[in-house]
Amino acid sequence: MLTANQVAVIKQTVPVLQENGEVLTRHFYERMFRENPEVLTFFNPAHQKAGTQQRALAGAICAYAQHIENPAALADAVELIAQKHASLGIQAEHYPVVGENLLASIQEVLGEAASPEIIDAWAAAYGVLATIFIDREQQIYQDQKTDFGWTGFKRFVVKKREAASDNIVSLYLAPEDGQPLQAHQPGQYITVRLTPQDGEPVMRNYSLSNRPGADYFRISVKRELAVVDGAPNGVCSNHLHDRIQEGDVLELAPPCGEFTLQTRDETQRPLVLMAGGVGITPLLSMLYAALEAQPGREVIFIQCALNSAVRPFAEELVALQRDYTNLCTHLRLSEPSESDRHQGDYDSEGFLDAALLDELLGERHADFYLCGPAPMLKHAWQLLKARGVDEADIHFEFFGPADDLAA
CATH class of the missing domain: 2.40.30.10 (Translation factors)
Structure with missing residues (x-):
């Protein structure tokens, strides 16, 4: 448990973290990889090079500091990270390594501003957060053993x-x-x-x-x-x-993974799956499940791709459209080739827009699941918010470190 004084100190550091968060997290990763190279296998170097991992961690640290009195408000973010940790086999013994390097980086980046009181408060806060993750990840491992029959590799x-x-x-x-x-x-x-x-x-x-x-x-x-x-x-x-x-x-x-299909009664509103590029992969699994479990529910599958050459699963989607009368598929190509235009095997051209959603849905409410490149997700999020869709009805997944769609 954090003391009232520790909570107050953590809250006071929020402006400093907002200003220096990425500097701190870059320093942290560099330090940890240098001092504890055994953890390198858990990280994707492309995300490090692009800076997405550092930005994601900086955002997570700021969010934790802002909600230090009510960590339950971060339940969704904790679940996403815990699932990712469990997928990689993170164990309790890894947390002291992270904590030691994080506290050292706070001290080294902030210098004299990192008073003993601040270091003490963040050490306690990290201990609380580590316990939350360790407990949840152990439960995930137990569930994997029960549900799938194995853990590890x-x-x-x-x-x-x-x-x-x-x-x-x-x-x-x-x-x-x-x-x-x-x-x-x-x-x-x-x-x-x-x-x-x-x-x-x-x-x-x-x-x-x-x-x-x-x-x-x-x-x-x-x-x-x-x-x-x-x-x-x-x-x-x-x-x-x-x-x-x-x-x-x-x-x-x-x-x-926590990005999973939440089924409703089949008399409920339509299900809309919006896929961009290889982001179709989890949505295709959802599509199979929805069509099998809820044959009376309307399902709208919007596939966005550059052109037909890089459009995956064309034949599967054609077969599903043929076999299920409750399924409507729509293929939108942003840069169709001359061959695409000649053959005409797509439904519309350009980027996802409000007109397409109006055409397919009208004013009806629906459940939305999105997966694709970050720019596509942010654009789709803005379109749905402009339609007045409740955030609880928009489900999405980033491939790579999570980002803020509302930013």
Whole structure:
């Protein structure tokens, strides 16, 4: 428990954190990777290089300080982080490493402004937060053991490999030991652990794109290229594209994730799934689940892509549209090729806009699930807020460190 004085001190540091948060978190990561290189395997270097990891942590620290008297207000953020930690196998013994480096960075960045009183208050606050995460993550591990039959990493065989688009490959994975798979929750992801040639072990999360309850897991991986100068290409995605073939073995951790489909009674309002690029993967799993569980509910699936060459799962969506009368699919291409325009195998051109939502929904209320690149998510969020959609009815997932859609 924090004392009243410690709470007051934490609240007083909020303006300093808002001003210096990213400087602090950059220093923290650099220090931790230097002093404790054993934790490097838990982090994606591309996110470090782009600065997204540092911004996400700075925002999380500020949010915690602002809600220090009521950490329950951060329940959604805690669950997102705890699920991510569990997917990577974070354990209780890792928390002292983080705490030691965080407190040292506060001291080193703030200098004389970091009084003993401030360091004491943040040490206590970190201890409270660490306990919250440790307890929740241990429960997730227990649930994984109960629901899926294993924790940690298990060997899976690549039973099938196929192209989902020009830049996305799908891998169908079955347990090497032949044990049956329990159904994942639609929207969850798994963690792949592999060691690229002449490299260190890496772990990456990939959404499950298959129907829950299948006898395999399917991941559909986009080849990731560097998004900023000096950043590396995606180590794991390029390895999976270039080297992993049918018959190879990958290590997988059990499904995790809080971005899951919340079913309503089928007489309720429509379900709208809005996918951008490879963000379709968790939404496709949700689509299968919704169509199977609620055949009477209207489902609208909006797929946004650059052009047909990088539009994944075209044939699957055509088949689902044919088989389910309650499904309406709409394909919008932002930069259709000449071939696309000649063939006309898409519904509209441009970016997502209010006119399209008006056309498909009118003034009806709906439940919305969004996944795609950050600019697309922010744009979709603004469109939905302009329509008066309640935030509780908008569900979304970032691929990578979380960001603020309202910013």
